[in-house]
Amino acid sequence: MGASLRKESYSMALAKAASKLVPKGVEFEIADLSEIPILNTDKANPLPKPVALLKKQIASADAILFSTPEYNYSVPGFLKNAIDWASLAPNNAFDDKPAAIMSSSDGPWGGSRAAYHLRQVLVSVNTHTIKLQAMVAKTPEKIKNGILVDEETKKQIKNVLEQLVDWAERINR
């Protein structure tokens, strides 16, 4: 979950690439954050439909891969907002979930600052986030027409996915 909402989003292209790089037998579903409203806890009971759907998706997942761009050295507001909604007490959907982070930027740092901010937020919502993370820099050179074409990046993402699946098997045992 996490990719940006614009049509040509590189972080979404990476999420789609990841969906094809998962180990055999693993199902991969992309969460749609485009309809998630701005959090207002006065309007949380009942939950807005897109939020209820997102929470259901998270709850039924054995593991979560976050794909985040970097906005002003941090996680984009729409992703933080979605995490805040899904973590609302009493049913924090993230509680005890194995997770991994993939960050990206069209610049040279691969969204690393967003990745580390996201990692900090994930401590609060109690995911168990693996150390290995994919950080994809200079995305326009690696993603063409929405398709990841850079073999090194594919390898990087594949490694993260393999470790995440292995971790999820151990945590969810």
Ligand SMILES: Cc1cc2nc3c(=O)[nH]c(=O)nc-3n(C[C@H](O)[C@H](O)[C@H](O)COP(=O)(O)O)c2cc1C
């Ligand atoms: C509001 C805003 C702030 C940004 N801040 C940063 C930044 O601090 N560091 C960085 O590397 N890229 C920054 N970028 C560039 C984005 O990471 C880049 O455009 C990325 O491709 C956006 O993700 P998307 O392609 O999935 O939409 C920023 C972009 C926007 C729109």
